[in-house]
Amino acid sequence: MRDEPAEDADLSPSPPKPAETAPDAARRLGEETRADDAPSVPPVDDDTPTAAESDASGDGDREESEISVDGDLDEVEASRDRRVDDAEPFGDRELHNAEPLHDSQLDDAEPFGTGLALELRGVVKTYRGEPAVAGIDLSVPAGSFYGLVGPNGAGKTTTLSMISGLLRADRGEIRVFGEDARADPRTAKRLMGVLPDRMRTFDRLSGRQLLHYVGSLRGLSGRVTRERADELAETFDLASALGRPVSDYSTGMTKKLMLACAMIHAPRLLVLDEPFESVDPISSQKLLDVLRTYVAGGGTVILSGHSMSLIERMCTRISVLVTGQVLAEGTVDEVRGEMTLEQRFIDLSGSGVEGGGLEWLHTSSA
Numbered sequence: 001m002r003d004e005p006a007e008d009a010d011l012s013p014s015p016p017k018p019a020e021t022a023p024d025a026a027r028r029l030g031e032e033t034r035a036d037d038a039p040s041v042p043p044v045d046d047d048t049p050t051a052a053e054s055d056a057s058g059d060g061d062r063e064e065s066e067i068s069v070d071g072d073l074d075e076v077e078a079s080r081d082r083r084v085d086d087a088e089p090f091g092d093r094e095l096h097n098a099e100p101l102h103d104s105q106l107d108d109a110e111p112f113g114t115g116l117a118l119e120l121r122g123v124v125k126t127y128r129g130e131p132a133v134a135g136i137d138l139s140v141p142a143g144s145f146y147g148l149v150g151p152n153g154a155g156k157t158t159t160l161s162m163i164s165g166l167l168r169a170d171r172g173e174i175r176v177f178g179e180d181a182r183a184d185p186r187t188a189k190r191l192m193g194v195l196p197d198r199m200r201t202f203d204r205l206s207g208r209q210l211l212h213y214v215g216s217l218r219g220l221s222g223r224v225t226r227e228r229a230d231e232l233a234e235t236f237d238l239a240s241a242l243g244r245p246v247s248d249y250s251t252g253m254t255k256k257l258m259l260a261c262a263m264i265h266a267p268r269l270l271v272l273d274e275p276f277e278s279v280d281p282i283s284s285q286k287l288l289d290v291l292r293t294y295v296a297g298g299g300t301v302i303l304s305g306h307s308m309s310l311i312e313r314m315c316t317r318i319s320v321l322v323t324g325q326v327l328a329e330g331t332v333d334e335v336r337g338e339m340t341l342e343q344r345f346i347d348l349s350g351s352g353v354e355g356g357g358l359e360w361l362h363t364s365s366a
Contacts, residue, residue, distance in 0.1 A: 115178070117142040117269050117300035118163065123172030125158050132158045134324040135172065140317070142177070142268075145295050146302040147315035151349045155324040156304040157197045157273055163302070164194040164271045176269060193262035195255075195272040203247040207238060207257050210246055211264060218265035225264070232260040235290060252283035259287065263294070270294065272303040276310060288314060308342040322349050 118140035125133040133155045140146045148156050161167040163174060165185045174181040174188075181188035202210060208229060215225030233239040236256040246254065255275060262270060270291070276284050291301055292314070305311055311318060311332075318335055320328040327348045328335045336344045 115142055116140060116175075117144070117177055118146075118302060119173070119175040120159075120163070121173040123159070123162060123174060124170045125155075125162060125167065126170055131324050133162070133169075136321070136324070136326050138319060138326070138329070140300060140302055142300050143295065143298055144300055144317055145291070145315045146300070147311040147318040148302060148304045148321060149306070149308070149311055149318060149345060150304075150321035153323075154321045154349075156321055158324075159321065160271055160273045160302070160304060161196070164192060164196070165189050166194075166196060191267060192269045192271055193265065193267035195258050195262050195270070195275055197273040201246060201254075201258060201261075203249075203254075204245055206243055206245055207233070207249070208242040210257065211242075211261060214261040215264050220265060228264050229260075232264060236260055236286065251278045252280055255279055256283060256287065259290070263290075268299060270299065270301045270303075272301065274304050274306070276305055276307060284310070308340070308345055312336075312341045320345060320348050 116139055118138065120136060120138040122135045122137065123133055124131065124135050136155075136159065138159075148159065150156050158167065162169045163176075163181070165181060165188065169182065176188040176191050179188045179191065202213070205213065211229040211232070212222075212225050215228065216222075220228070229242075230239070233242050236259070238253065238256060238260070241249065241253060246257065249257065255278075259272070259275060262272075275287060275291075279287065288310075295301055315332060317331055318329070318341075319326050320335065328344070332341065335341070339347065
């Protein structure tokens, strides 16, 4: 059988090359310089087919390539997931022992579980000239359960919002495991999980979608996010509700889901604004058990609350905040002294109940 010449072969003689102009010479020199800087390519093995041999392989290979396109795309997707999974620093570690997502900026941070997890020095926040937080100092040891208590309007939410980066302090210094939260908020936020006030969230998503969304924002791979979402859902008794929209959740279920979102990236510090508000006793006990396990594994929790009995049972250190100032700070025993914590709180806040007034309520309507 007679061989046919290749269709793309050009048998006409090559035209003479034009004289090289100065711009062309400059362009050529630049390309040669870049080529010299590029890494060298290993020589082609003798068994490697040439371009002509590849073209001569015929339509059979091309047809086979077209048939396997779908398989190749699946393999590309699988290969991409494997690369992401291999790059994940958490891997298969337990949630409370996993290292947080970080970059080279965190190499100089204090070692996990030693020193102070959180420091506030002279932090000030004012609204329309009125101080909400008036130069407070706080020191939260790593591995502790720290409570922030005070009457309504004392500045608890404002303080926690500045710690978490939701508000910017007017003055003062905030450090999270040695990282300056004002100068480098992105690095500090990577070390924290946050349960904010009023729990604003994307409640049209299902519980599972919300956990996956938060996991992706925190840089977790799809596989790790799925594994942790399932584990957290089991821990918080939410497995049967993950397919439902968050807008259908009760207050207690929403609190548990939001805490799961705050913990999914294994943070070193949890900042929780009234996590037990409007939560039934059973859900409160479940939340408390999870947080105790987290602290026992080396995590740190700072939270606000109004239940003095709960704060007294769970916290190792507390601060009493009144009108934006810390009036007492220390261990629970140091703060309450000879009183109960509730009595000490009332005494410090000056909110004792006085009789008199509202006489019209005692007047009979008859």
